[in-house]
Amino acid sequence: MIVSRLILVGMLALAGTRAWAATGPMPQLSADMMAQAVEDDTFSIPTPGELLAALNKEGKPNWQAQYRPPIPTTYTSRPQIALNLGGLIADGYLAVEAEDSQQVKNIGKDIMTLAKTLGISEDVLRRGKSIEDFAENNEWSTLKEELEATQNEVKLAMDDQHDEELTTLVTMGGWIRGTEAVSGWIANNYTAPEAKLLRQPAIVALLRKKLEALPAKTRNDELVKSLDGPLRTIQTMVSFPPGQTPTQADVKSLHDTAADLISAITTNK
């Protein structure tokens, strides 16, 4: 099963990856080696599950407090659809974490509406029968694992229909909405260890790099163009030094910036 998924999905192509002469154990990596390290979003960007696992060690957050009202599902711009699809996916993770099957159903309805406009095929959508069963049986732990395991398969489907740039925007929308929700929770239930979890400078840098690499047509979309300024601000906010702890006001400011960005993304143009 795992191997078949492997064959189906394929692996990260390392064409162009810099390989170095191995000289045995190195006490220090050079700046050049770090700058040219392999970066891939299926490996270098943590899953929401990893962040939630870290947060859960500090207590069981009430994710229902971070729910938001339903968003419009009548967008016509494909980049805007993709960004909002990502946001809804983040909402789905929160609902799973909250073990709230009704909210998953509500979000699923909106996701389906947006997904159909992007051409996600019914064949692909039918692949998650087991996940559906886990959800209906409230097998939340297994559901989380199945959710992560299915990600690459769906990504392949988008790749097949030449929508690579849209999956970048889905990632972007999901990360921004996730940041809004997590920072909102921490701002309202502040502890220093949780605030330190918001330090993720490399993730934002990688997302901005991917934004710059989008095809010109997508990159020049008005909404997409408007993302980089706020993302640069967010990058500064989550790039505090390793020994520093953001204050509650810092976390609130990060939440407000992410919330403003989500508001712009969800506003029907």
Added chain:
Amino acid sequence: MKSLFLRAILIGAIALGPAPLRAATDGEVAAHEAVLDLAGAFTNDGFKLRDGDVAGTLKSGEAVVVQVDLYAGNQYWFSVATADPKTAVSISLYDESGKLLDTSPYIDPHRAAAGYSPDVSGPYYVRLTNPGAPATYCLIYSYK
């Protein structure tokens, strides 16, 4: 109603962004099977396997560096294996300043793993080295 759940989760699966996808070679499949076998021990200890991997080929004496992002409080195991049971590979972890970290090691003839629990959230670097013959490798990680 059942299909709604299914669809929600499947579309949720798009959450990760695009990666250059291609068909896996026989060597990569073999390396992936070998590293999954190793990571299974960590799964039995409560670690969740990240459903992503980095695979490729290292010539003799080469090394490759992969960036990861870790959260303080979590525990991680980075596992690597080569396709050929006779070809060794080693793994080491560095912090964002490039400093070599003390990790819990695991080494067998063609597989290696490094365990680490970061105190600081942020970027880290995994370095794979190939001291022997050219090797097809697969790198994965687990967390809890």
